[in-house]
Amino acid sequence: MTSAAEPPVLVETDDQEAVTTVRLNRPDNRNALTLELKVALRDALEAVADDPSVRAVVLASSGKAFCVGQDLREHAEALRSGEDGAIGADALSTVPEHYNRIAMALGSMRKPVVCAINGTAVGAGLGFALACDLRVATAGTKFATAFAGIGFGGDSGLSGTLAHCVGSSRATELLLLGDTFTAEQARDWGIVREVAETPEATDAAALALARRLAAGPTLAFAEIKAAVAMGTVSSLREVLEHEAAAQARLGATEDHRNAVDAFVAKEKPVFRGA
Template identity: 60%
Template sequence: MSDNAAATEPAVLVERDVTDDSIAIVTLNRPGKYNALTVELKEALLPAVTEVAGDESVRAVVLTGAGRAFCVGQDLGEHAAALERDAVGAFDTVREHYNPLVLALSGMAKPVIAAVNGPCVGAGLGLALAADLRIAAEGLKFATAFTGIGLTADTGLSASLAHAVGVARATELLLCGDTFSADDARNWGLVRDVVPAAEVLSTTLELARRLAAGPTKAYAEVKAAVQFGAVHDLPEVLEHEADAQVRLAGTKDHHGAVADFLAKRTPTFEGR
């Protein structure tokens, strides 16, 4: 894509799956720059994520990148210019953009799946780990990359990476900044599956369709419970679980699924 063509393209695309319109596909759209994160892209991504989060007709969300990459993190050209203007102010983007994005993705009351179609680095890795599940392309490379430019982690990676792979490996990945493969990520439990690059989106959509047909409110409680359980003591976790079950007790999905089970029918869910 030429620079002129890229300038006319929206920085983020939001579309519906042609097979199941309850699935929203959010695409980072700077393919010529490997979807590096500029202020323009970040300021387009947050309202896009907020919009699909608040849309009750959306029951699952896919996050992906256009072209050959998922996201290579912060656009360093833009960052260098910001450093020249105001070294401290250059990092306002962490609180203004990255933090709200991670909270919006991880806190969304519906499943979010990252279709990691190519290189996934730095803040791009943070966004991928803010999703609930990940499908990765064969042969792609992941990296934390922060210490390579004299920085520490952002986009929640100091927590999400440690929770995903353990403190020791997360510390190694963040300190050394070494790249790791899609197969490594699968072996460590970071990604659900590794497939040919041409099949990443279709495989992700297949999983999204399965989840979109499920008990959305229960999924939201599962997400909240896992996040709560990662940082609280067992007595608090048990109380949180008990409260969640009470919240789900009156849902149509729960009552219908129990009736279907007793009648030996396959349950169907409406997300309410």
Template identity: 50%
Template sequence: MTDSLLVDRAEGVVTLTFNRPDALNALTDDLKVAFRDQLAALSADPTCRAIVLTGAGRAFCVGQDLREHVENLKSGDPLATVREHYNPIAATLAAMPKPVVAAVRGTAAGAGASLAFLADFRVGGPGTSFTMAFAGIGLSSDTGASLTLPRLVGHAKATEMLMLGTKVKGEEAQRAGLLGTFVENDDDVLPTAQKLAARLAEGPTVAYAYIKRTLSAAEHIPLSETLELEAEAQARCGQTADHCGAVEAFVAKEPIVFEGR
């Protein structure tokens, strides 16, 4: 583990903090490897029931560390990091069976914004801003933004953000669909995100995993296949202790407690 990624656990919620505040949490290869490996470990960890992503200091994450990238440009394949690091990270986040909440305090730019878009929920405040900085340095998008950004804001707005580098900030980000929750004070962004994650961690996390899987697949398959996928998911959820216990508790008018199994 590197000091540039902090891991905090509290009652089923794991908070991952990009910890390079002096560099606005820019992503080095070491940080990307640590983040990728931690995500993979949490995906298989039954004690982790929800994840919060955040950044230390005044930014969420500004994407690739360009100082390191300048050095990589001297090598034969400077953008190998896309396949080696960003693609595996994006794939792992997209397939994460646990709910993921991004606490976006400050700037989220480039791949940093792309990481936030891969979360299931995004919480931000007045100082939150999203900037797709790729074209500004002569690059196209990565880390899944070509798919996730149009889902959130539509094709036209995504094109504007990607080609013109338009910054979308604060309440405008919520209106555009980039933030699900807007808080009036930037200091409340992380506590609000962690409170949301704690609520999710107490829920039927097996069902959440199937909801995420079905939503993702349904965008690319016909209705007939979606119906079959839903039926399969319901059959599996119906066999869980969470479902059986919840139905019994409901009928008995008792509190419902989910155990994630």
């Protein structure tokens, strides 16, 4: 358990930049996901998603690892908690109650999310990172799916998001074999945007990206996120119809009209999310 003085998740908001950082905070345990941490992370992300004053989000972590996935000691206890040898009810309910909601909060948030991956990211930790929109990783970071090694399939949306990033063939290989891959491979495969030299540089790069996005057309960003997610699973006709409807919505916004006027006047546009 995390002490009262050290909450499992830290939330920091820069009101001037309209950027909130949500930070996993079990550094001594490599941010392994206990029930306490999962609940705190889910609630923090859902609250940030609903906060209109926040225009961009950074998902980060304390310590030398981003997240090593489920705390397997706690999971083993949950598996044994049922009566007469049955699997404990809480052991698998965590997927819909926590993992799914965390991934949905990240992936469907109507504002951009940047992930600062400061070290090892495996299992659900990798899934959470892939649910974000942009990622920066520290040199030397190791990634792995890890699920098959404990007789599991995948969760946190990893089965879809990994395939969308690297293609179904490589995603299948990584899920079946569980081989580790490096930050540099992740960059080459398009999983991460940038590899920074230190965890501090990773945090700084992610925050700079979030600030840049927060100053941009957040209403358009929300439509872009939805369209890209739809485009990975929909027909061209459906995507075209969705894009047309989105452009109609955005065309009626002050952000769009003001940006067009600024372009004509050769001025820098100011986006207010309206």
